[in-house]
Amino acid sequence: MKKFRIRQQIISLSILFALLIASFIVARLILIPRSFGEYGHYRADAIDDITAQPINYAGSVACIECHDDIVELKANSNHKGLSCEICHGPAAKHIEAPDENLPSAPRERGFCPLCHGYDPSRPTGFPQIVTALHNPGTRCMSCHNPHNPILPHTPEDCSACHRGISNEKAVSPHSSLPCIKCHPASQEHMVNPRSASVQKPTGREFCGQCHSKDADSSRDIPRIDLKTHWERYLCWDCHYPHSPEAL
Amino acid sequence: MNQKESQAVNRREFIFACKRALPLAGLLFFPLSATDLILAQENEKYNPTEHNYAMGIDTHKCIGCGRCADACKKENNVPLEPIFFRTWVERYIIAGNGEVSVDSPNGGIDGFPEIKGDKEALRTFFVPKLCNHCANPPCVQVCPVGATFISRDGVVLVDEKYCVGCRYCIQACPYGARYLHPEKKVADKCTFCYHRIVKGLLPACVEVCPTQTRIFGEVGVRSSPLSRFVRFNDITVLKPSLNTSPKVYYAGTDGEVR
Numbered sequence: 161m162k163k164f165r166i167r168q169q170i171i172s173l174s175i176l177f178a179l180l181i182a183s184f185i186v187a188r189l190i191l192i193p194r195s196f197g198e199y200g201h202y203r204a205d206a207i208d209d210i211t212a213q214p215i216n217y218a219g220s221v222a223c224i225e226c227h228d229d230i231v232e233l234k235a236n237s238n239h240k241g242l243s244c245e246i247c248h249g250p251a252a253k254h255i256e257a258p259d260e261n262l263p264s265a266p267r268e269r270g271f272c273p274l275c276h277g278y279d280p281s282r283p284t285g286f287p288q289i290v291t292a293l294h295n296p297g298t299r300c301m302s303c304h305n306p307h308n309p310i311l312p313h314t315p316e317d318c319s320a321c322h323r324g325i326s327n328e329k330a331v332s333p334h335s336s337l338p339c340i341k342c343h344p345a346s347q348e349h350m351v352n353p354r355s356a357s358v359q360k361p362t363g364r365e366f367c368g369q370c371h372s373k374d375a376d377s378s379r380d381i382p383r384i385d386l387k388t389h390w391e392r393y394l395c396w397d398c399h400y401p402h403s404p405e406a407l
Numbered sequence: 408m409n410q411k412e413s414q415a416v417n418r419r420e421f422i423f424a425c426k427r428a429l430p431l432a433g434l435l436f437f438p439l440s441a442t443d444l445i446l447a448q449e450n451e452k453y454n455p456t457e458h459n460y461a462m463g464i465d466t467h468k469c470i471g472c473g474r475c476a477d478a479c480k481k482e483n484n485v486p487l488e489p490i491f492f493r494t495w496v497e498r499y500i501i502a503g504n505g506e507v508s509v510d511s512p513n514g515g516i517d518g519f520p521e522i523k524g525d526k527e528a529l530r531t532f533f534v535p536k537l538c539n540h541c542a543n544p545p546c547v548q549v550c551p552v553g554a555t556f557i558s559r560d561g562v563v564l565v566d567e568k569y570c571v572g573c574r575y576c577i578q579a580c581p582y583g584a585r586y587l588h589p590e591k592k593v594a595d596k597c598t599f600c601y602h603r604i605v606k607g608l609l610p611a612c613v614e615v616c617p618t619q620t621r622i623f624g625e626v627g628v629r630s631s632p633l634s635r636f637v638r639f640n641d642i643t644v645l646k647p648s649l650n651t652s653p654k655v656y657y658a659g660t661d662g663e664v665r
Binding site for chain 1: 455467468469470471472473474478481482483498499500518519522528531532533553554555556557558559564566567568569598601602603605606608609611614615617618619
């Protein structure tokens with residue numbers, strides 16, 4: 161009877177393949193981290209590595225435990241939305257060892273203008289100063305308490321805050337008009353500009369008080385007939401009141 | 408007969424209703440106080456599958472103080488050279504002739520120089536930028552080793568130990584949000600301060616923003632401050648045509664901002 165024999169070359173080839181497959185599996189086990197592919201095509205342990213990063217900013221809730229007086233003062237001021245660490249820097253180490261790691265307290269004049277220096281790119285109404293003109297050489301803190309920044313004195317005229325508009329108006333045909341002619345403002349607006357806003361004219365008749373054909377005003381003022389002059393538009397749709405010109 | 412049947416059905420319904428109301432009655436006798444519920448939530452281990460983080464940026468409010476970029480560097484030990492940023496503030500100046508110029512000296516950390524005046528600025532504003540944590544991120548697609556990935560809570564992260572520093576992801580990011588760390592020689596980027604948010608803290612940039620320009624929250628959670636921001640503003644994302652589904656939502660930007 162003929163015995164079934166596996167040929168020699170097949171045996172050696174299969175040993176070779178078995179070795180190759182085994183070495184591939186061993187290499188894979190050694191080279192690929194255990195947690196790779198647990199949640200996706202990445203090393204799941206990486207999440208723990210990233211989570212272990214130390215925290216530097218403690219968050220302003222942490223400050224209230226010791227500095228409750230300052231936190232309370234600030235909570236009722238214009239700076240109430242500000243976290244302590246904006247100015248004082250990261251303070252997590254200060255909480256661990258308060259005496260050894262004192263956070264910084266910027267007192268130099270260059271720091272406040274990072275937010276409050278005049279820049280036309282800033283949103284309208286954000287309190288800004290022109291550093292070159294605003295009491296040069298004086299520290300901000302000598303007049304303003306940063307934890308409760310109120311104006312040391314009431315501004316005398318509108319141009320203290322609305323310099324851009326006031327400069328424009330000064331060289332325009334409206335230069336002789338005081339701001340309150342069109343914007344009746346209470347004294348309160350100079351102290352609390354946001355809570356007490358000023359009024360603006362609402363209709364064509366307001367401009368018509370001087371510019372309408374039959375208005376009782378100086379003869380040099382340009383006049384129009386309110387009834388026929390673009391009667392469906394408001395005056396300031398075409399004319400900029402702070403620097404008006406005929407269009 | 409008919410009447411009797413309907414009565415029987417009513418009785419059955421009543422008993423079923425009583426059965427259904429039993430747990431409610433139980434609640435009446437053993438009330439779970441709200442604080443207990445909150446405590447139970449806090450003690451629970453952080454579960455990443457319950458979150459999907461995102462950020463909103465209200466450019467109407469940004470004053471360009473650069474405190475976010477500064478805090479980011481301090482929190483995450485980003486190299487101080489003015490070319491490495493995880494987040495930075497750009498100033499857009501749109502001239503009268505429609506020409507757009509963008510600058511970001513040192514990411515805005517040291518303030519911005521005066522606008523130089525030969526071209527009259529028609530409109531100018533600040534736009535903070537950071538990694539958009541795309542839901543369909545090109546950087547993750549191109550990573551050859553699986554070192555950058557979307558975590559289960561929707562944050563795009565880099566595995567420092569696994570990154571080989573090939574820079575493909577830096578090339579692929581359409582927002583320029585990645586850089587090669589000069590010492591570690593691995594790709595680095597914004598993590599939404601992952602080490603902070605898993606502990607319930609805000610990202611450092613959100614923590615220090617003085618005008619609440621940055622809003623951190625979660626997608627699809629109605630009580631999240633981000634959902635409120637998205638409801639009340641016209642939202643745009645950067646480069647929507649690239650189909651990256653960014654998760655940083657901008658309000659107050661227009662076509663000039665890319």
